[in-house]
Amino acid sequence: MSVDRYEMVVGLEVHVQLKTRTKAFCACSTMYGAPPNVNTCPVCLALPGTLPVLNAEAVRLAVRAAHALGCTVKPISVFARKNYFYPDLPKGYQISQYDRPLAVNGSLRIGENADGTPITVGITRLHLEEDAGKSIHDRYAAVTAIDLNRSGVPLTEIVSEPDMRSAQEAGAYLRALKQILEFTDVSDVNMEEGSLRVDANVSARLRGETRLGTKTEVKNMNSFSGVERALQAEFERQVGVLDGGGRVEQQTMLWDGARGIVRPARSKEASHDYRYFPEPDLPPLVLSKEWIEEQRQSLPELPAARRARFVREYALSPREVDVLTSSVILADYYEQTARAHGDPKTAANWVTGEVLAAVNAAGTSLREFPVRPSDLAGLLSLVRDGKVSHTAAKRIFGEMRRSGEPPAQIAEREGLLQEGSDDAITVWVEEVLAEHPDESRRFLAGERKLLGVLVGAVMKKSKGRADPRRVNQLLSSRASG
Ligand SMILES: [Zn+2]
Secondary structure, three states, X not given: OOHXXXXXXXXXXXEEEOOOOEOOOOOOEOOOOOXXXXXXOOOOOOOOOOOOOOOHHHHHHHHHHHHHOOOEEOOEEOEEEEEOOOOOOOOOEEEEEOOOXXXXXXXXXXXXXXXXXXXXXXXXXXXXXXXXXXXXXXXXXXXXXXXXXXXXXXXEEEEEOOOEOOHHHHHHHHHHHHHHHHHOOOOOOOOOOOOEEEEEEEEEEEOOOOOOOOOEEXXXXXXXXXXXXXXXXXXXXXXXXXXOOOOOOOOEEEEEOOOOEEEEOOXXXXXXXXXXXXXXXXOOEEOOHHHHHHHHHOOOOOHHHHHHHHHHHHOOOHHXXXXXXXXXXXXXXXXXXXXXXXXXXXXXXXHHHHHHHHHHHHOOOHHHOOOOHHHHHHHHHHHHOOOOOHHHHHHHHHHHHHHOOOHHHHHHHOOOOOEOOHHHHHHHHHHHHHXXXXXXXXXXXXXXXXXXXXXXXXXXXXXXXXXXXXXXXXXXXXXXX
């Protein structure tokens, strides 16, 4: 099979849960992890006679996402019914948007070529819709259970152009999209909790060919790496078909992550004729130009801009900047530390090193991390001002991680403040010389190689509080004098 002669063409449809407190068309909670069917009401249970009322916050968040992706937000968009029958869809349709979506024509930068030119992926459209419920097949023997907590949860669907040419590019697109949605606080983008779902359209064509090949839709992927593996598997399957002189059939494929294969969906899992028509229970969504513009103005600094500013303002390496801007919370944490301490380079070393290692080891997020940026800055300043040694700083940091106490307090209590005064150091030096008569005699007679041993003994006696440079100087002066 000559995979190299072929090129992969991928477009992605990403469903993102908008971070609202309540559902899209009723006041039920969107809280994840509630007992089944607790977050429901007559509207999202689709009892007869109920009417949907649009959640304004869902609109605001979707518009923010649209702006962040460079889309044009439409002053008028229209809700439509997407009809299909499924046990976890009580209304028998989903409220979505169809031929008049909320926003169109955006783009997302996913990286750059070797020559520095950007690689971008076009965004075809972004629209609002509601989620369906959930069928649970594996909890009870021989029955499928239905949980309608997700029924009516607000989503935005972001549809890309078929601009990606490899599984890696699709992965880069998803990571860039996730980052933008996090930076703008539009979604929690958590694939495990179902707040981000990805379907892929993939086709294969001979390199140099400009027409698109027949595509298939790949579903059932539950991680970004799963998407990459599924795309590669489906691409290779299609190349096998084409190379054998066959034709790719337009169909839905399901990814089986455990076995690492794609298989055709059974017909009932395959694409439907949704018979879209305008939603009669909701008027068109009308947004004023001023309000749309206000939303654009209120966007926070986006990942690319923040990366560029970190390089410019703090003179950090591209690798450090990539790590530090990987999430808003980390970027904020770093920036607050750097500003409070005044030395961005040292702050970057500590945040990308000690802080991330500690957060990872604790298996939590930076949000729950007990060491506040101002306290970390305080610790770094103690080191810079010679008040604690680097070794002591790591011990103090360890204690801060446990107790959240300020560093100076810990240093004081644990006796880790460096003793700068010559009086105290001189006493320790004298004691050490007296306790090691043989080494002292040889050192004072000019055996310089014993200096290290004696400095070590003084440091030990001072329990790390002595400034080692000063100990060195005082001992040296004794030897030569
Ligand atoms: Zn409800």
